[in-house]
Amino acid sequence: MTLTAQNVSWRAGGRLVVDGVDLEPEPLSTVGLLGPNGSGKSSLLRLLSGVRETASGAVLLDGEPIAGAARRAVARRVAVVEQNAETETDLTVADVVGLGRIPHRRPWSGPSAQDDAAVRSALERVGMAGMAGRRWHTLSGGERQRAQIARALAQEPRELLLDEPTNHLDIGHQLDLLDLVARLPVTAVVALHDLNLAAMYCDRILLLDRGRPVAAGTPAQVLTEESIAAVYGVRAELAPAGPGGRPWVRFLGRC
Amino acid sequence: MPEASTTRRGPVPAALAAGLALLALSVAAAVAVGPAGISAAEVWRVVAARATGGDSGMPPLREAIIWESRLPRALLAAACGAGLAVCGAVLQSLLRNPLADPFVLGVSSGASTGAVLVVVLGLGGGLLTLPAGAFAGACAAFAVVLLLSRLSGGTTAKVVLSGVAVMQLFSALTSLAVFTSASAEQTRGVLFWLMGSLSGADWSDVLLSAAAVAAALAVCTASASSLDAFAFGDEAAAALGVSVARTRLLLLTATGMLTAVLVSSAGAIGFVGLVLPHAVRVLTGPGHRRLLPVSAVAGAVLLVWVDAAARLAFDPQELPIGVMTSLIGVPVFVYILVRTRGAR
Numbered sequence: 072m073t074l075t076a077q078n079v080s081w082r083a084g085g086r087l088v089v090d091g092v093d094l095e096p097e098p099l100s101t102v103g104l105l106g107p108n109g110s111g112k113s114s115l116l117r118l119l120s121g122v123r124e125t126a127s128g129a130v131l132l133d134g135e136p137i138a139g140a141a142r143r144a145v146a147r148r149v150a151v152v153e154q155n156a157e158t159e160t161d162l163t164v165a166d167v168v169g170l171g172r173i174p175h176r177r178p179w180s181g182p183s184a185q186d187d188a189a190v191r192s193a194l195e196r197v198g199m200a201g202m203a204g205r206r207w208h209t210l211s212g213g214e215r216q217r218a219q220i221a222r223a224l225a226q227e228p229r230e231l232l233l234d235e236p237t238n239h240l241d242i243g244h245q246l247d248l249l250d251l252v253a254r255l256p257v258t259a260v261v262a263l264h265d266l267n268l269a270a271m272y273c274d275r276i277l278l279l280d281r282g283r284p285v286a287a288g289t290p291a292q293v294l295t296e297e298s299i300a301a302v303y304g305v306r307a308e309l310a311p312a313g314p315g316g317r318p319w320v321r322f323l324g325r326c
Numbered sequence: 327m328p329e330a331s332t333t334r335r336g337p338v339p340a341a342l343a344a345g346l347a348l349l350a351l352s353v354a355a356a357v358a359v360g361p362a363g364i365s366a367a368e369v370w371r372v373v374a375a376r377a378t379g380g381d382s383g384m385p386p387l388r389e390a391i392i393w394e395s396r397l398p399r400a401l402l403a404a405a406c407g408a409g410l411a412v413c414g415a416v417l418q419s420l421l422r423n424p425l426a427d428p429f430v431l432g433v434s435s436g437a438s439t440g441a442v443l444v445v446v447l448g449l450g451g452g453l454l455t456l457p458a459g460a461f462a463g464a465c466a467a468f469a470v471v472l473l474l475s476r477l478s479g480g481t482t483a484k485v486v487l488s489g490v491a492v493m494q495l496f497s498a499l500t501s502l503a504v505f506t507s508a509s510a511e512q513t514r515g516v517l518f519w520l521m522g523s524l525s526g527a528d529w530s531d532v533l534l535s536a537a538a539v540a541a542a543l544a545v546c547t548a549s550a551s552s553l554d555a556f557a558f559g560d561e562a563a564a565a566l567g568v569s570v571a572r573t574r575l576l577l578l579t580a581t582g583m584l585t586a587v588l589v590s591s592a593g594a595i596g597f598v599g600l601v602l603p604h605a606v607r608v609l610t611g612p613g614h615r616r617l618l619p620v621s622a623v624a625g626a627v628l629l630v631w632v633d634a635a636a637r638l639a640f641d642p643q644e645l646p647i648g649v650m651t652s653l654i655g656v657p658v659f660v661y662i663l664v665r666t667r668g669a670r
Contacts, residue, residue: 120565142564142569145567151562153565156558158422158557159424166612167557170555170566173554173567174566176551181615
């Protein structure tokens with residue numbers, strides 16, 4: 072059992088932003104959310120994390136509606152890495168990662184030895200063990216993303232939701248980051264723009280268009296010349312040449 | 327790396343104990359300084375005598391200077407400093423705005439309107455005192471800020487904008503009342519009080535303010551983790567398990583009410599709530615579990631000394647304490663701005 076969405080919809084300004092989406096990730100798998108700008112990827116992630124309430128349908132965590140669950144209990148299970156994390160506060164990397172321990176803490180109590188250990192192991196996992204004292208404002212884009220992922224890991228989640236985590240990263244860092252996410256012992260739902268990266272790292276893909284689910288399945292099932300033309304308005308050629316026989320998309324131009 | 331983690335993880339209880347000891351010494355020193363030539367030992371004798379119900383063996387006039395005038399004044403200064411510093415620290419984090427201070431919620435403007443209405447227009451028919459009128463005005467302004475920010479969607483930026491709007495509105499109302507009906511004498515009195523004055527401090531002010539500070543400090547410290555979680559915004563806080571709307575309302579109410587109590591007993595003492603939290607963050611780091619109590623003690627010590635200076639600098643004339651805090655606060659603020667330039 073894990074985090075599932077059943078026919079969820081969400082409305083903003085009278086418009087259906089998310090329109091009847093189902094999602095049932097296999098435990099420990101990586102699911103890619105694809106679709107053009109404004110197709111509802113970020114909104115769907117907010118529904119999944121319970122930060123927004125669904126207009127209809129339900130998000131279930133272990134079969135229980137997330138809407139009625141205690142926020143802190145949800146945050147101990149589901150961690151979120153947002154698209155742009157910005158702060159005015161002068162935080163160190165250790166401070167940022169330590170935020171992930173908040174849902175595990177009671178009011179009044181400070182960080183325990185267990186919290187410190189979770190922060191350390193999260194930093195090691197993302198390869199930032201030597202950077203705990205670095206200031207957030209001095210980090211590069213890639214380091215910030217990794218620090219946010221370490222913060223999410225410090226929450227010790229079983230479900231991890233990431234909104235375009237490869238934004239602003241060079242290709243090397245994009246591969247490192249998705250490789251890391253795919254290896255983590257969590258169920259991950261990742262919104263992505265890059266179809267080839269999604270094909271390389273996701274076990275399943277959900278393709279959205281204007282809030283509606285258009286296709287769902289393995290990368291080879293979802294990424295076809297027809298679906299890419301229909302959703303993105305782009306002509307493409309597909310070759311099953313990637314690692315593990317995963318499809319590889321070559322763009323030919325606008326339709 | 328070790329450097330950053332050790333300076334930020336100093337033992338809080340020890341630092342607080344040292345801070346409280348420094349505060350006690352500061353209060354004793356502030357009571358002693360001044361024209362009557364009182365010694366710290368005499369201060370102690372009076373306090374001990376009052377605490378045990380014994381006799382200090384001092385001339386009644388001397389004892390009255392200590393017990394009825396200077397000691398409540400120094401303690402009110404401590405309570406105001408502690409409260410304003412805590413409110414500033416909480417609001418800066420909660421509203422994600424380094425320029426937020428305790429008066430961002432419109433409370434001080436509301437207080438001035440209330441005070442002017444009582445003093446100038448005689449509202450309440452002489453039953454309402456100036457502080458009571460100020461408190462009522464502060465609460466009214468705060469209620470309007472909450473209502474406005476709620477009507478406009480309740481986001482962080484809307485709270486700040488509502489505060490600015492309400493501040494302007496109540497300032498205009500104050501000016502209107504003064505312009506249409508105040509005598510020069512009344513205006514002078516209200517203005518002096520508004521710039522901050524501890525000269526009328528008595529024990530009931532001290533007890534009320536201290537109780538308000540203690541209550542608000544308890545509420546805010548209990549929410550320290552939630553305040554930490556706001557560093558990356560409301561949505562990030564929600565994803566970390568914070569009930570954002572409830573926490574925001576609770577903390578806005580705690581700081582708004584505390585500021586209302588402090589402003590109505592001592593006027594609007596500026597810059598402490600804005601500058602001090604920034605200075606304390608340099609020492610404690612951004613974690614609110616350290617930041618809030620240390621800010622409280624530091625604010626208390628600072629304002630005790632500033633008030634002593636305001637009392638003595640132009641003796642026998644007294645400088646409004648708000649003028650003094652701004653004169654000291656602006657250079658410190660500039661220094662912090664320049665110092666943190668590299669970090670951004």
